[in-house]
Amino acid sequence: MDRTEKHAFVASLASVFADTSLVVVTQPKGLTVAEATDLRRRMRAAGATYKVAKNRLAALALDGTRFEGVKPLLKGPTALAWSKDPVAVAKTVVEFARTNDKFVVLGGALGSQTLDAAGIKALSELPSLETLRAQLVGLIQTPATRIAGVLQAPGGQVARVLAAYAKKDEAEAEAA
Template structure:
């Protein structure tokens, strides 16, 4: 289907906006895609604050070039969908891994994280990373562990003194 120049400009502007808002961009190839498959994938991706769009390869690569992204033109041949990770790049990669597992419709080709080109293997490695909330919890636990241990250590002599005083008062109460 031929697009007018004005429509192409609108599409290119939309691609620019999506790239600018994204923490990461992933691209996948698809074969024999059905509407139910893409709707299911989009629904799962929405849960990780991501969006999936079928792109016009020539227009999208023009935006990539303009933004200074490296790419192999052969990668952008055939049917492609692009996933824009708006919040958490590892969570989106994990969702893509789940979508493509045991599925011959979608296959991850690669992506971009902070303007760096990723191949499919690196995207899978990114999927193995913990999500942002999990990483924050791990960091918080690491930071708080020494502090809570210090508090327990400092409170222990007072607890011991309180136990001695209580035992002494109970002894005096029983003696009377």
């Protein structure tokens, strides 16, 4: 990489860090090409990005962002993962680390708060943004469904009472 490419890379990483909510630092020691490809595919499916970056360039990109707290984690071979949905990237990283011993989650940052590996694991256990939205819509719709049921019940009861009187009148008319 020449100097202009390095400047462009640092600028692009800095702009990414300005738009994202979570950055996870991992250590992919000894991953095969197939395993790395599988991880990247999982990340894309979750709407996340996974990038191996030189620590010095990543540290330069982190300068002035709210994720500066992850700089001490940038030692040895590291890779960064990020997404706008913090739970999605955390779930993907933790799930991959669970199935692959060579892949280690070092920590990360959620906004300006620095998280260790346990914090990333705890974040991964939360429901995703899509699940939370679905639950919220369900909560909003439930009262409306109950209100409609309550409003329909008296009308149904009145209709049953009228039907019973109608049957009673028919029975009396046939008897007479």
